[in-house]
Amino acid sequence: MRLPQFTYHSPDTLEGVLALLDEYRDQAGVLAGGTDLLVRMKHRLTLPKVLVSLKHLDTLSYIKETSGMLCIGAKTPIIDVIRSDKVHQQAPALGQACERIGAVSIQHFRGTMGGNILQDNRCIHYNQSQFHRSGRQPCHKDGGKICYARDEADRCNSTCQSDGATALTALDAQLTLNSTRGERRVALDAFYTTDGIHPFDMQPDELLTQIDIPVVPGAVSTYERLSFRSAIDYPIVCAGVRLVPDPDDSGCIGSARIVVGAMGRSPLFLAQVSRSLAGVTFDDTAALEKAGKDAMNAAAAFAAHNAGAELAYRQAMVEKMVARALTQAAARPSARKAR
Amino acid sequence: MQTIDITLTINEQTHTLAVKPNDTLLEVVRDYLDLTGSKEGCGEGVCGSCTVLLDGHPVRACLTLALEADGSAVTTVEGLADEDTLSPLQQSFIDHGAVQCGFCTPGMLMSATALLKEQPSPDRKAVRKALSGNICRCTGYAKIVDAVEHAARPEPGCPDCHTKDTGENHD
Numbered sequence: 205m206r207l208p209q210f211t212y213h214s215p216d217t218l219e220g221v222l223a224l225l226d227e228y229r230d231q232a233g234v235l236a237g238g239t240d241l242l243v244r245m246k247h248r249l250t251l252p253k254v255l256v257s258l259k260h261l262d263t264l265s266y267i268k269e270t271s272g273m274l275c276i277g278a279k280t281p282i283i284d285v286i287r288s289d290k291v292h293q294q295a296p297a298l299g300q301a302c303e304r305i306g307a308v309s310i311q312h313f314r315g316t317m318g319g320n321i322l323q324d325n326r327c328i329h330y331n332q333s334q335f336h337r338s339g340r341q342p343c344h345k346d347g348g349k350i351c352y353a354r355d356e357a358d359r360c361n362s363t364c365q366s367d368g369a370t371a372l373t374a375l376d377a378q379l380t381l382n383s384t385r386g387e388r389r390v391a392l393d394a395f396y397t398t399d400g401i402h403p404f405d406m407q408p409d410e411l412l413t414q415i416d417i418p419v420v421p422g423a424v425s426t427y428e429r430l431s432f433r434s435a436i437d438y439p440i441v442c443a444g445v446r447l448v449p450d451p452d453d454s455g456c457i458g459s460a461r462i463v464v465g466a467m468g469r470s471p472l473f474l475a476q477v478s479r480s481l482a483g484v485t486f487d488d489t490a491a492l493e494k495a496g497k498d499a500m501n502a503a504a505a506f507a508a509h510n511a512g513a514e515l516a517y518r519q520a521m522v523e524k525m526v527a528r529a530l531t532q533a534a535a536r537p538s539a540r541k542a543r
Numbered sequence: 544m545q546t547i548d549i550t551l552t553i554n555e556q557t558h559t560l561a562v563k564p565n566d567t568l569l570e571v572v573r574d575y576l577d578l579t580g581s582k583e584g585c586g587e588g589v590c591g592s593c594t595v596l597l598d599g600h601p602v603r604a605c606l607t608l609a610l611e612a613d614g615s616a617v618t619t620v621e622g623l624a625d626e627d628t629l630s631p632l633q634q635s636f637i638d639h640g641a642v643q644c645g646f647c648t649p650g651m652l653m654s655a656t657a658l659l660k661e662q663p664s665p666d667r668k669a670v671r672k673a674l675s676g677n678i679c680r681c682t683g684y685a686k687i688v689d690a691v692e693h694a695a696r697p698e699p700g701c702p703d704c705h706t707k708d709t710g711e712n713h714d
Contacts, residue, residue, distance in 0.1 A: 205586035205605075209544060212564035212610055235608070242567075242606045243587045255564070259611055283600075307676020309594045309601035309654050435675035436589055 205246045214257035218264070218382065221256055221411060226384045228254045229408040235259075236279055237314035239306070240323040248334040249346070250324075264318075264413055267291065274417040278318025282311050295417045296536070297425035297444045301371035304427070307435035318412045321369045321379070321392075325362035325403045325469060326438060327353050327510040345401050353510040360400030361508035363466055365438035370465030371427045372415065373473055374444030380414040381406060389416075396470030403469060422449045424536040428529040430521050432513075439466040440513045443499070443525040447481070447533050457481050462499055462530070464522055468506035474499050486534040496527025549613035553578065554622030562609045569593045569604035572619055580620035580649045584678070591677030594650040595619050601657040620649035623656060632656060635694035636687070639703040643681035650677045655691040664696050 210233075215221045225232050233241055233252030244250045258264065264279035267288045274294045276285065285291050285302045292299040305311050305320060329352035330337075330345045342348030344360035351357035364370075369392070377392045390405065397405050406412075429442040442465040450458035460481035464472045477498040484491040500523035507515050546561040553572065560575055572578045572595070584590035586605050593604040596618040623630045629637070632655055642648050651674060658665055658673035665673070670691045679687060689703070697704035 205583075206570075207565035207567065207608075209563075209565055211545060212547070212608075214610070235611070238608065238611070239588055239603075239606055242608070246587055257608075257611060307591070308673055309591060309603065309650075309657070309676045313597070313600040314602050314607065436678070 207242065207245050208248065208251050210245075210252055211254045212257065213254060214259045216260045218261060218411075218413070221258065221261065222382060222384045222409070224254070224256045225411060226409045228256075232256050232408070234411060236316040236319045237281070237311070239311050239315045240319060244324060244331075247332065249331070265316075269294070269419065272419050274419055276317050276415045276417070278316065278412045278414060280317045281313055282306075282315045282317065282320065283313055285317055286312065294419045295371075295375050295425060297371040297374055297427040297446065298368065298417065300427040301367040301429070301442075301444065304429050304431075304434070304439075305367050317368060317415060320366055321372065321415070322404065322406075322412060323366050325360075325400050326365050327360075327362035327400075328512045329353055329510070330362060351508075353508040357508070361469070361510055362400035362403075363468065363508070363510050364396070364403060364470050365466045365511070366471075367427070367429060367439060367442060367465070370439075370442050370463050370471045371425075371444040372417065373465075373471040374427070374446045374461050374463040375417045375425055376446070376461060377418075378416045379412055380416065381410040382413045383407065383410045385409075393471075393473045398469050400469045420446075420448050423447065424533045426529045426533040426536070428525045428532070430525060438511070440511045441518050441521045441525050442466050443522070443529045444471075445526065445529045445533050447486070447530070449486070450483075455485055457484050457486060457534075460495075460530075462495065462526060464499060464503040464526065466511060467503045467518070467522065472503050472506060474502050477502055481530075489531065492530040492534060493527045495530055496523040496525075499523065499526040547610060549610060551609075551612060551614075552616040554618060555616075560609075564608070564610060566609045567605055568595065568597075568607040568609050568612050568617065571609040572604065572617070578619050578621050581653075582646055582649055584646065584650075589678070590647070590650075591654065592647050592650040594653040594677065596653055596657055599657070599660065601654050618653070618656075620652050623652060630656070632659060632691065632694040635690040635704075639686050639690035639693065641683065641686040641690035643679070643683045647677055647679040647681075651679070651687055651691075655694070658691070659695055665692070667692055 231253040235255045235257045264277040266277040353361040373392050381388045425446040427444045429439045431437040431439045444463045446461045448459045450456040460478045462474045462478045503522045504519040582592040584592035588603045588606040595604045693704050
């Protein structure tokens, strides 16, 4: 399959990249690892006139800890995140999520952390070859007025199937976006527009440069994912959770963040279910399982036929993924210490 | 259309090539250099038959722009054998009957070569994980995993590990 034609630039500096993005805006595509962008280009789902490669921007590839934050450069390869002890200690959910991204030879060396968050929303009806799509009317995301994922829907029902985004939302991460106009920081859960066509609150001249994860003392986090084939398929349901122990050392959960991915147009942070866990002891399995059920009830409404599995199955599995992630998080050594 | 000169070291031979921006590394090795060992299966990063080593790491050649590989060292399946002597892994594939139609084999060999370089004696689980991004539509996975597992560490009870001693199964 040939790629469409484009002009290629690989600036040596961040300023050079930002200047090109400012010049070409909507017509530019940012190429980091290319594992998402090039596939969409081959399918003619996106046709940038200009590709701005981050090839020479190795300054955006790092994992460091500064003033209570774990900072990951947007161009850090997935493999570096997987191999980072800092990540596994301070943000285990992210480490687990990255291990589950694709296969060693697909994403781990080429794919980047920033690219994983910024992968476009997907839908089994949309992410198909040009030939496949040519046999029917275009859907909302493809410029038409039909949704094949949900009958008579007036808007796009694609879903965010990024492993990294779900884990990072649970970890309450923040993003740093740069442009020629300056720098802007945004919390990951405020970064989503809930529009399946343009899922990110990001201008065409902006570049994601850094991901910050707050390091919360005693916090435990895990990520759980369900997919057909581990290495090739995107998750059909996934869940990321973070539990912070009560500061009084009472053995209770002080605050929780439960996030369900691959169901809605963005990772779903379930605020009410998360709040219900405050004050619950870490070994209260019944409460953790109930939170799984509540999460299923809260997330089920967002599901559409967009991931190739039966809806009822995916909805039922939300409960399992959340309950499993919570139980595992609660059983982590640092959570046990809090008891 | 714009062409750009790049330098690629492929199987220890340096090539300077004028490539188009939308040429993938796979198109360059197959169409420019006639190294047709690497296969295009799906062309979208799913099947793994185009896997090559880029600076020693396995990547999908169909999803790597040739321009992005500029200045890198690339190993394709043609670079595994030392002239007429197959690499131990390639020999093990033959000995264990791990090649059926053969289309996935170059990708399997490259993914497995990268694994063995990092973990000289991997267990079965590690082999399966390393090969999880490579699809074999003949579904001959068991023998492929055997071949990789036994390549560095011939197993005492395995009859296939010893075929090369007797010379029974191949000329």
